[in-house]
Amino acid sequence: MPTLTLTAAMCQAFDEELQRDDRVCLFGEDVGEFGGVFGTARALQKKYGKRRVFDTPLSEAAIIGAAVGAAMSGLRPVAEIMYVDFITVGMDPLVNQAAKLRYMSGGQLTLPLVIFTQCGGGTSEAAQHSQSLEAWFVHTPGLKVVMPATVYDAKGLLKASIRDDNPVIFIWHKLLYNLEEEVPDGPWLVPLGQAAVRRPGTDLTVVATSLMVHRAMAAAEKLAGEMSIEVVDPRTLVPLDVDAILASVAKTGRLLVVHEAPVSGGIGGEIVRQVAEKAFDRLIAPPVVLGGANLPMPFTQVLETACMPQQEDIVRAARKIVTCKKQSHWTEKEKARLLDDAVRYIIPHFASNESLARGPKIFVRGEGCYVWDLDGKKYFDSFATLLTTICGHNRPEVTRAVTEQMETLEFFPNYVDTFTVPLVELARKLAQIMPGELSVSFFVNSGSEANETALKMARQYHVERGERHRFKFIGRRDSYHATTLGGSSVTGLTWFREYFEPLLPGCIFAPAARDYERPQGMTSADYGKQCLEELEKLIVFEDPRTIAAMIMDPLPGSNTGYPLPPEGYLEGVRRMCDRHGMLLIFDEVQTGFGKTGKWFFSEHYGVVPDIMTIGKGFTGGFIPLGAAVTTPKIADMFRKRPGSELRSGSTYGGHTVACAATLANIAIIERENLVEHAAEMGAYLQVKLRALAAKHAMVGQVRGIGLLWAILLAADRATGKPLDPELGVGTWIQKWCYENGMILRNNGEILVLAPSLIVTQEEIDMVVDLMDRALAAATLEFKL
Ligand SMILES: Cc1ncc(COP(=O)(O)O)c(C=O)c1O
Incomplete structure (x- = not known):
């Protein structure tokens, strides 16, 4: 990738836009022959001629006035004002004309013009050549205000500004003049109104503009061992990407805005206003604005430095905010x-009475x-x-989906012959993401009910096939499946069963088949075979014609510390169930929805069960929902004629709002890979x-x-x-x-x-x- 300086990137932006659109013209003091005092128009006059790139008299009023006239008459002018400080002389055409003409002409006029200027202190150029005046323009409806902080953005935002049909004040910082960055080949645009998260973090949001983005990044790096700072660069102040700022504050609960312009009446105050109005309940500490001193910029370097926020000031402010004790909503x-x-x-x-005793x-x-x-x-x-x-917690996308569903139809049951739209959409989505033929869902409220349903499905499936004698279930030792009595019957952990016995008759247990328990010297494949032989013996002993299904968590859960199966084991179980006419139920309540690095754990082995149960991560924790998902072949048993329907159900299973939340959860999983x-x-x-x-x-x-x-x-x-x-x-x-x-x-x-x-x-x-x-x-x- 080529390396560009900020000024070279902006020169390229002009070049590309002059080339692309012959309505674009560029003018200002020393812009023509000299190529701009900062070199941002170097060689452009030679390339595009004096009619399109030219020098103007030393009159900002004339420059801006000419730009407004040119824009009104169909050109797309870019007027360079050498220092933003000089813009005061051209405020009338800018504020009273350019900003208002589109509005006052009822939209008949467009004003595609860019005022291209630089700002800021740090070069000892004193009070009339060092100001940051962006807040004036933010305060003038009708103007857009752009402040890039990186080379990539400077080029992309400048091109987007030239293409915009509104007057845009494009302000770059003179201390970024020599900033160098590797950037991609070819042209690119950066849309106005989209903030960039420069660094993700969880403890504090720092919204910084222009040069301050770099100081905020350095401060965040310095504090990395102490706190996690998210740096948000709005890139454009009008339009302001408030959503990005709110999303960050929602995550961190703390806000620091840093800009170089004097702190009073600055953009920082505006950002804090918006956050206070829209996300007050998210704040766990008072928001802070760190801006320049309310003073004319001094000439002396030491004083100038003291008037501009420095890295150490940001570090100090961040520490103060993050250590500020949360304002508790509750009294002691x-x-x-x-x-x-x-x-x-x-x-x-x-419950754990031992833990509860500690509070x-x-x-x-x-x-x-x-x-x-x-x-x-x-x-x-x-x-x-x-x-x-x-x-993660608190995803606005899910909140929105839930709110919309609540406002539309909060609930209608999936009962007898009734469905709701989110329910159908979720079922369709599941059919896409579930492995193999698994595509028909029965919705419930929890993982336990999903397993309970799977057991009922298996039994009734055999009844419908005329094999009512198949009533037994094989579970596995040490596996957890449900808190209900049916599910407890196939749970292989004594603690969950002992007070509730006798449980369902006909539940028998196979060993857990954990690869790490394989005898020394034995290969995983041989151990897999040995486990399968034991399972086969158990099935034969019980008489396969009496067994409805085997239920297992293909990866046993947190209770036993995720022991992987030996090689060939899951594949062998699948074959064995088929051979004996038993259904295979995989409980992926804990392991589904990406937790193992694939949508479902069983996909690591390419083994598809007859019924898969899901819960937990399925909904992302937002609202309870579970499902037993099966194949059309099995589902058809329950829809072949009146009387063959699955005899199971509950009031809230497949709750409308839960389905909306789950769809939003799955959309996030997909969108964010x-x-x-x-x-x-x-x-x-x-x-x-x-x-x-x-x-x-x-x-x-x-x-x-x-x-x-x-x-x-x-x-x-x-x-x-x-x-x-x-x-x-x-x-x-x-x-x-x-x-x-x-x-x-x-x-x-x-x-x-x-x-x-x-x-x-x-x-x-x-x-x-x-x-x-x-x-x-x-x-x-x-x-x-
Ligand atoms: C593997 C497995 N199956 C089923 C369940 C039961 O799910 P729920 O608690 O949602 O009823 C759990 C819960 O921990 C589980 O880990």
Whole structure:
């Protein structure tokens, strides 16, 4: 890629536009023969002649007046005003004429003109050659105002300004004169009104203009270990990309605007106004504007420097904002009452009295991968809110979809013969993304109900085929499927079953088939065969003619730390089910929707079940929804005649608003390529976790795939001897992480890292660093 300076890029922009459109002309003081005092019109007069590129008298009023006349009569003039300070002499044609003519002529006139000028201090040119006057023009309806900060933008925005049918004030900063950048070959445009996020971040939004973008970037880099700053460059002040600023503030909750113009009455005040009006509830600290001093620019360099925001000023302001304590909406008394009532009036799901004894936790806000508690403390959620928030918290796209649906038709049931539009659209979408022939959905409210339905589907399918005697289910040891009694019957974990027995008759359990348990010296493929032989024996023993289906999580979940299957195992199970006329149900409630780096885990093996159950990430956590998705062949059994219908249903299954939210969630996954992103970030996380394991003796194993990972602690890595559970090391680490700002899920000594699909490399670094410190602290604490 070629390297260009900012001025050369703008010269190229003029060249390309003069070439493209012979209505474009360029004039100003020393623009013709000399090629512009900053070289932005070098050699253009020679190339395009004196009628199109020419010098003017030293009269800004005449220059701007001529430009307005030329634009009114059909040309597309660019008038250079050498210093923005000189524009005052031409304010009447600019403000009273150019800005208003389109409006006053009822749209009959267009005013395609560009005032091309430079601004700013830093070169000791004193009070009349160093000003930043953009706010004047922002305050004049009818003018557009452009302030580029990069070489790429300078060229692209200038070309877009020349093509715009409105008067545009294009202001570049004289200290960017020598800025060099690699830019792509060929021409490009940068549309007016689109901000650029120069650096992503989560703790503070810095909106900076022109030269200040560079200072904000340097400050963000300097503070990188301390806080995560998002730098937003609006690029154009009119039109202002308020949505981009609001989206950033919604994520960070904090705003700092930096501009060089005097702080009073500047664009910063306007940005803060808009944020305060539209996103007040998002702010967790008062917004701040850092601008130039309210003084004429001094000549002396030291004083000039003191009047312009410097990198250190931004660093100082950022620290002050980020350490500012969140304004809590609740008084201490209200907080205490909420915490008391939480335990008084609610039985939490799978409650832990031990944890509750340490105090309940109430969360009040979420953004991206983060949540905030009642005290305003921020946490990175490494368990993606119980494995649901695929595309993070608080996505305006989903909020919009839900609001629109609420306002249109909040709910109509999917009952007997009624459907809603989002329901049908979601079913159609699922048919596209589900593997193989899986294309017919039965919608429910949760993963548990999805599995419950899958079991019912399997039984009734065999009834419809005249094989009512097939009533048994094969589940797998250590797998979790549902909280309902039917689903608990095929759940292979004693803790979930023991108080509710007797459960469904005819539920039998196969071993879990985990590749890491394969005997030393045996290949994965041989171990896969051995597991299949055991399964075959079990089926034969039970009599295959009595078995309706096998239900399994192809990748067992967080409870057992994501053990991968041995080679050939899933393929073998598929063949075995077919051979014995049993249905195969894959529970991908936890592993679906990109978490393993493919839409569904089973796609890594090319194995398609007869029924797949989905939940959790399916909706992105926004509103509950689940589904059992099957093939037309099976579904047709239930629609072949009156009386063959599937006998299952609930009031809210396939809720209208939940479908709208889920469609929006899937649209984000697709638009942001989150499945590919998960694969990429997963590979990065894997490398980092392997390095972490090598560093800490207490890490026995690290395993997983995509963005589902488990760290398994052990007393002896070589032998795999477990830690004494009485020590409670896993829980101690979980508590340590919580105190240090990270939500971690642990099942005893299995620590789970399964963040949202939007997780960034920086966030992974932060998570692994925290884990590193947690493991080091545990080693000391337990003298391991
Ligand atoms: C593999 C698996 N299946 C089913 C479920 C049940 O889903 P839900 O809690 O939405 O009912 C879960 C929940 O953790 C799960 O992990």
